[in-house]
Amino acid sequence: MDKPSHISVILDLSPSQWHLSSLPENPHPLSLRSFLSQLLAFLNLHIASKHENTLAVFGAFPSKSVMLYSSTDPEADNTENVNPNMYHPFQVVDSRVVTRIEEELESLDQSEEEAPIGLVGALTKALCYINRIIHPSASQSSGTTSEDPTTLPDPRILVLSVSPDLSTSYIPIMNSIFSAQKLKVVIDVCKVYGPDTVFLEQAAHLTGGSYIYLDRRDALLQHLIMSHMPSPALRKLMTVPTQDKIDFRAACFCHKNIVDIGFVCSVCLSIFCAPVPVCSTCRTKFPIKTLQRLNASRPPGLKPANGALKTAPSTPHTRGPSTPR
């Protein structure tokens, strides 16, 4: 009954966001150093709480994503500076995660502007990884997973996010959410810094995970333990904190604006912020009459301006944040 659990942790490692997070004018500044030590404590907690628990860590860097650590694929650890005061497996995880982060940061492109964060890539890699470990084929005898389905781990993903929503990534994120639903993978989100992200809220909600907005950033570890430590199976018995309010709005495909009300292509379900004669995704031509009708009765004088855009619906898609009771 008590199945081992697997966590794929996704770390949002945007240097600029972490810089902002550590600025002293924040109510509770949190530096990357402090974040990492709390995170490592959490990771250690996870692998210590059950012998069969597995772990994978993915890093989302500007414009790239990499796997930092996976417990099914432990590399030959360098045993040179063994700390005798530390449980060895902890040390393996910790040193490996940090060293890999260092390497990746080192190789980062020194351009003037920070590239968008590779969160989607990390999410996709995490899903692929989970898909592999929960479907161990006979030919592939990789690591610790055994063929007995009862000992297959209960997988989940934990996203530790500091970057704001990237509206361009709406479609791939939604696709990842659907894959996660299909794999029955729970996505937990801990928003460590920055404004709430609409897409990750939806990701957590749609997969049955919990979304936490970190108010007391100095108590990150406390939040991680209370909200993200219990496995999905345990959460049936034990309520974990989450956010009640979820913003269900979507981003339009044409300008990547988050829209309250949009037009939906009847063929491919693409979302547009204004009626268009031809769907830009699937090239479906819409009847001119429909277009006229929609345009004619469109509320006049709404210039497509930044985010606060409103347009007539062919299908009232979503309207504002909703609060489930």
Add this chain to the structure above:
Amino acid sequence: MPPSTVCTAKASYKKAPGLLELTDTHLQWSQDGKKAPSIRVPYAELASLFCSKEGAAQVRLKVGLVSDDAGHNFTFTSPQPVALSERETFKRELTNIIARNRSTAEPTTPKPVIATSPITPVSNGHPPPLRPSGAATPALPPPISRAASVVSSGGTPGPGGAVSASDFKLRKKVLVNNPELATLHRELVMTGQITEAEFWEGREHLLAAQAAADSQKRGRPGALVDPRPQTVEGGDIKIVITPQLVHDIFEEFPIVAKAYNENVPKPLNEADFWKRYFQSKLFHAHRASIRSSATQNVVKDDPIFDKYLEKEDNELEPRRQRDEEVEIFIDLGATQEDHDVTGNEKDITMQAGKQKGVLPLIRKFNEHSERLLKSALGEDGPTTKRRRIDDDASHLRDYYAQIDIEDLHDLQDTTGIILEMQDRQRYFEGGMKSAASEDASKHEIDIKVALREAKDNLHDWAGALSNLKLEKKAADASVVAMTQNVQARLTTKTRKNDIPEGLFRQMRTCQTAANEFLRQFWSSVYPPLSDLQSANPPTPAQKAAKAAKMAGYLAKTHEKVEALVRTAHAEGIDPERVRVAMKPLTDAVDQALTFHRTRKPVNAK
């Protein structure tokens, strides 16, 4: 030209004496001393007829109407013998009219004999009930409803002016079937907050669905005609006979119709005919189930009916041969000669007539089904459905065409629309310089500094980890916050609703009303849901006026909510709870109002 009168009789209606007349278009009754008839029923309305038993104290006649099952009851007031003969006259005439009505209502149903006998008592002299007893006549209602669907199609403009009576009926039906909508209707329309027309705007699909449901014709009931005897005191058995039952019996068993034609009125009168029929072997041969064996002892030899007895249909070959040629693909015998060659075993599971006793029953069922099928095929234009089958048979001999079933075809033709995403790159990586850097640019971050800082932060991670220590205050605060979060959700689950019913109802009313206003508001702002319903789309000016009106209503929502909060306070309920409960509503209203305000100036320009 005054209508010519077919027959007249003195009769009372609702205890008032008067004159019953049958003209060549109407059945009418006028009270004594009044010129104009107070009841006037056109022929087409007449649907059924019932009479009291001969010998009863009062001579009564009841007519059922198409639109009204209850109909009218007349009592003939002349002295008995005269009254009886008068009633016979009316009965004869009305029966013909009703028969005509029915045959127009069901144009294609074969009618060997129409129910010429209205009501006749059976067995031991119990007075027959005037109304058909429902249990005994399961087959009675359909003809009326089938006829009704024809008649009701002619909607007349009602007193409401714009709304026709049929529309009104439809709306009423929708409301009756949908209590929530009815409540909304009561609260908004009856109180005059929005008009009837506004209420139905955008709900046309409900009406359309109802109209479609109403116009569906009920088909022929599939039950076998099987009159169920009711046992009354003293061990007697009673079967109530209605014209409908008679009709059904005649249709199902032509032999009974033949017997009826040959024996009524001589040597048997109607009552005796039915009485003897139900005791005859013929009746028991017609029964559909083994229940017959229980009443076997009642069966008597009957010289009249026994002539009509047919031999049990339990020979290997059915008595009634199918006249059609059996299609070769469904003929099990078609490949019989190949069985020896191919080495197939003889089929032992499907031997016809293995159990002789069930053959008559099976055949009866088959014949019944065939009759039903024929009547169903016939109803829809004489041969349209049938022709489709026959067509295949006519350019027959093309056996391949016969086994070529469309459903089994590969779906090669319908490739659908392939989702060819144009310019994919745009979707996955486009808009690079959007929101991501927006926040960052505000703070003018030097990316190199940030990167260096990040790297610096990684140094001596082990030391930081070993010195990790959570501030007690921070940890406590977050624990409290998270506990509250969990608790808030648990309490909503466990706490029962202790808001008093009165207040709760007010809250609900406020909520539904505001919801409706919101619906009206947005529907006046946004295009209609589909092209179909826009028969006469409102002009932009009308829509603007409506939006303004609705916005006016919506603006009052906050006051209403405040009033509720005050009421809650007065009743000792935490006002905050009411406010929280109404929060989504006020949010939605605010959104609409903000929208309305921002839109106005542009309109004026």
